[in-house]
Amino acid sequence: MPRAAGKRGRRRPTQAERADRHVLYERAVQNVDFEVEFVTDTFKALRRRRPHIVREDFCGTANAACAWVRAHPRNRAIGVDLDPDVLDWGRRHHVAALTRGQQRRLQLIQGDVLKVRTDPVDAVLAMNFSYWCFKTRPLLKRYFKRVREHLVDDGIFFLDAYGGYEAHQELREETDHGRFIYVWDQAEYDPMSGHMTTHIHFKFPDGSRLDRAFTYHWRLWTLPELRELLDEAGFSRVTVYAQGWDEARDEPSDTFEPVERLDADAGWVACLVAEK
Ligand SMILES: C[S@@+](CC[C@H](N)C(=O)[O-])C[C@H]1O[C@@H](n2cnc3c(N)ncnc32)[C@H](O)[C@@H]1O
Structure with missing residues (x-):
């Protein structure tokens, strides 16, 4: 073998x-x-x-x-x-x-x-x-x-x-769901157009990650x-x-x-x- x-x-x-x-x-x-x-x-x-x-x-x-x-x-x-x-x-x-x-x-x-x-x-x-x-x-x-x-x-x-005022910021927010951490990532926001790019990532206890599991191009x-x-x-x-x-x-x-x-x-x- x-x-x-x-x-x-x-x-x-x-x-x-x-x-x-x-x-x-x-x-x-x-x-x-x-x-x-x-x-x-x-x-x-x-x-x-x-x-x-x-x-x-x-x-x-x-x-x-x-x-x-x-x-x-x-x-x-x-x-x-x-x-x-x-x-x-x-x-x-x-x-x-x-x-x-x-x-x-x-x-x-x-x-x-x-x-x-x-x-x-x-x-x-x-x-x-x-x-x-x-x-x-x-x-x-x-x-x-x-x-x-x-x-x-x-x-x-x-x-x-x-x-809310945090919706207009480029930030990451983590929520612990026990078996994984949910990461809401407001990656880009342009106040001129209101356009934003957001991602959802997931992090796991063994240190592995699912980056950009979902991506959205939106207007706020x-x-x-x-x-x-x-x-x-x-x-x-x-x-x-x-x-x-x-x-x-x-x-x-x-x-x-x-x-x-x-x-x-x-x-x-x-x-x-x-x-x-
Ligand atoms: C945020 S996800 C689904 C959210 C889901 N409704 C929920 O409550 O969690 C957005 C979905 O919209 C779909 N989508 C985007 N533009 C669309 C369109 N013009 N017509 C139908 N579906 C669309 C995408 O394929 C994707 O599955």
């Missing part, structure tokens, strides 16, 4: 080599059960009925769409993403774990959210700031208009945003800009729900409440609720 193929040639793969970047992303960034609950409860409070059909734009691994069909036997979801590889990952990991009945209530479309045509839905979700890939007012307004066209008459569009949109564009796109009412603060734990809480104004904090996360 050639030596390289024998025992002495073998090296145990590092934690980074064994890791799956989508699994790490979902653990560090997403909370799809909370999203499903927030969309359901907020829709019911505003419309006095339960929403059943949602479209998850920029769905990536379709984690939220799968959670939606799991949440209620009448729920249906459509997931839209440009990238066939991430959709394929979602099919193998999330869709495969659904029951046949749940799978029948889910549709995944490889397509551009600016062009896709879908059945009218109760709610469209654009989460984790993905729509910030549209960097000009005309493009973002076009997207908002298309979303509105695909909503039923009492439909609602849910989209999130973040800000502000709440006044987003509210104006949603208004111009024809939405009748836009309400901002801000993430609460857990005083006991001294960290952001799991609740989002409608607010009229926000504190000028270092960092905040909000959800915009735009009613057709």
Whole structure:
């Protein structure tokens, strides 16, 4: 046996080599059960009925769409993403774990959210700031208009945003998740255009790293800009729900409440609720 193929040639793969970047992303960034609950409860409070059909734009691994069909036997979801590889990952990991009945209530479309045509839905979700890939007012307004066209008459569009003075800085923020450290890297920000480049890296206890597991080229949109564009796109009412603060734990809480104004904090996360 050639030596390289024998025992002495073998090296145990590092934690980074064994890791799956989508699994790490979902653990560090997403909370799809909370999203499903927030969309359901907020829709019911505003419309006095339960929403059943949602479209998850920029769905990536379709984690939220799968959670939606799991949440209620009448729920249906459509997931839209440009990238066939991430959709394929979602099919193998999330869709495969659904029951046949749940799978029948889910549709995944490889397509551009600016062009896709879908059945009218109760709610469209654009989460984790993905729509910030549209960097000009005309493009973002076009997207908002298309979303509105695909909503039923009492439909609602849910989209999130973040800000605060630290959002305008080039910085790295680390969060320890026990088996890995999540690194949010605001690598470049140009105040002139608002364009930013951000990366997600992961670091592991054995010292290995997954650098630039994800990279985004975005525009840092502000709440006044987003509210104006949603208004111009024809939405009748836009309400901002801000993430609460857990005083006991001294960290952001799991609740989002409608607010009229926000504190000028270092960092905040909000959800915009735009009613057709
Ligand atoms: C931040 S990731 C997914 C985030 C996911 N929605 C979440 O909540 O974590 C952004 C996704 O948007 C997709 N994407 C970017 N531009 C798109 C477009 N014009 N139409 C559809 N998907 C797009 C990318 O392929 C990528 O999977």
